Amino acid sequence: MDKRTLLMHTAKRLFAVNGFYGTPTARIAKEAGVSNGILFHYFPTKEVLINAMYLDLKDRLFVYSTSQVYKGATLKESIYTLWLAAVEWNLENPDDFDFMQQFENSPYYSLELEKSHGYVQMSLELAQKGIDEDIFKQVPSTLVFQTMSGMVETAVRYLRLFKETQEDTEFKNRLFEMAWDAISKNKI
């Protein structure tokens, strides 16, 4: 693994546990087994490192989630697949989840950062589709998107808190139904 990647991995692990303010760059380098200075060769600033990591994670989550959706799936199936993929990816990568949560709630974060991200584009299109087909509530697509994101977070937090539910497929389906009911029109 090249040093750049190595540094990102190490940083993510440390950030998740100690937060980025609680993690000296020196420690990242040390635990990555590289010199102090090389970190700044790849990332001119600690902030750059943090941003790079965030965008990288978003990318990976996006690629993973979309790869799960199969052609010809109904809208609900697609949404379900995406939701589940996101939830499971976060459960399997708790460090990533913690890091992202922390980042998104820090002053470093600005929405601008991700507006252009492919995964935002795709989600919005999907949301718009559901609205146009009268499956979703008649609200802005961005709201649908944000609601789904929020519900993913809620699910992840809950499943992490009560580990015994993590393998319970039936329970996860119920979690999804809550999210779905939030955005979809109530059938009579």
Place this chain on the structure above:
Amino acid sequence: MDKRTLLMHTAKRLFAVNGFYGTPTARIAKEAGVSNGILFHYFPTKEVLINAMYLDLKDRLFVYSTSQVYKGATLKESIYTLWLAAVEWNLENPDDFDFMQQFENSPYYSLELEKSHGYVQMSLELAQKGIDEDIFKQVPSTLVFQTMSGMVETAVRYLRLFKETQEDTEFKNRLFEMAWDAISKNKI
């Protein structure tokens, strides 16, 4: 205003903008117009200050929200009132909201902190009531609680992003319906 309170107000404002790692205690004291040292007379530690602020905010939010609910309200009315109170309070106190979000997503935060909080107790009881009365989905009360909290956050974020919607009562009702649909049983 006594110095203790003054410090908390100043700290909140600065924390909201710069984060707590970006806000030196010296700056808090300076902008509060008090001496550097006195801060540590009232709060032995920066961490103590932060925790105190957090619990204080929760208290105020709790008192405010519950004071809005009137006797004899139906369950949905109560939930609605609480939801709306929380949303509006957060909109009117954006610094508080930012501070809390930041805190809850930092390594400082542990759930233990608030378990005992009156507002958690009350919310859980309300959730349980809805479940028992077969109005809510048959899921743990903690899940209902967390979902509602998440939906409040989503609403606040959205309303802040699109300021023109903040005065639109109709729109806020729709937001509430999303939250309600998430936790309630679907009527056929």
Place this chain on the structure above:
Amino acid sequence: MDKRTLLMHTAKRLFAVNGFYGTPTARIAKEAGVSNGILFHYFPTKEVLINAMYLDLKDRLFVYSTSQVYKGATLKESIYTLWLAAVEWNLENPDDFDFMQQFENSPYYSLELEKSHGYVQMSLELAQKGIDEDIFKQVPSTLVFQTMSGMVETAVRYLRLFKETQEDTEFKNRLFEMAWDAISKNKI
């Protein structure tokens, strides 16, 4: 001696020997017997410290030189007194001289820094007087000033190089004559 002054003294000594780039702030603090941090309490930046020292030195040199000139002296006597005072002050404070030379030839230095300095004002007035009275050559007063400054430097350097001449009043008079001849009109 208060810590601020103590730091300036120590800094000057170290700067003279090692240059300011060769002198860590930590070393200044250490040799001054104070804590590392206090330096930045008095001087927010190493650069501020350096500038402060420079202006302070100029002040002291100015006060010292002018205090030597007596009322009713002729122009030549005044110039001589000032020249001698400057030369001797620099000889007695070699660290100061080295520091100033270094500073004036570093990128830190800008003429703006001292334009407003009382000592510049006074020197220019004196120069103008000599020009008006047809004692000095008919050149701009700033040129007279700069020439005298340069001749002081030359004298100091020479006297430092050949220590045996430092006590030789006769020799110093010859040095002054060189400076005087440079700026004054040649008597036929």
Place this chain on the structure above:
Amino acid sequence: MDKRTLLMHTAKRLFAVNGFYGTPTARIAKEAGVSNGILFHYFPTKEVLINAMYLDLKDRLFVYSTSQVYKGATLKESIYTLWLAAVEWNLENPDDFDFMQQFENSPYYSLELEKSHGYVQMSLELAQKGIDEDIFKQVPSTLVFQTMSGMVETAVRYLRLFKETQEDTEFKNRLFEMAWDAISKNKI
């Protein structure tokens, strides 16, 4: 241009603006368009680079100045030619001038460096000649030399400060007269 020379040119330009402490070797290499490491192939040390540049400059200045003096010139003519050549060379190469000033006033500099330099030898001989012929004041030749050097510097600084005087031959003659009067015996 070979890389060695290229590096020296780039270094000089950067040094003049930012000083040598403000100019990382990495930046020199980058702006010269060569690799980081190659600099240390040609100059084992940053200090070696700096010294090499200084001596190189002195050489060039020497060669240029002496080439201007013609056979059979009187002493004053020779001095004038040398003075003017030095002044004009410095005006045309301001970076070089800044670099030299900075170097000569830094802890890197020691007189030893140039004692052996041809240009010092020649200047001293010329000075001695003037003294022996009773044209110059009866002072050590080294003093004459240093005075002339100082007057060159003063002239250059002044002409740079007031650019409109740079083309004024008449004015430059007056500048030279000041220098000449400093070292020469006053004709009655």
Place this chain on the structure above:
DNA sequence: GATGAATGAGGCTTCATTCAT
């Protein structure tokens, strides 16, 4: 000769906290 990644010591500065007054 040439590249540029890699090293690691060390510099400047910050800042929570303490303490004399």
Place this chain on the structure above:
DNA sequence: AATGAATGAAGCCTCATTCAT
């Protein structure tokens, strides 16, 4: 209670120099 000078550990980052290729 109040002040603000003082402490010193620690953080981020720089940069001359080395080294593998």
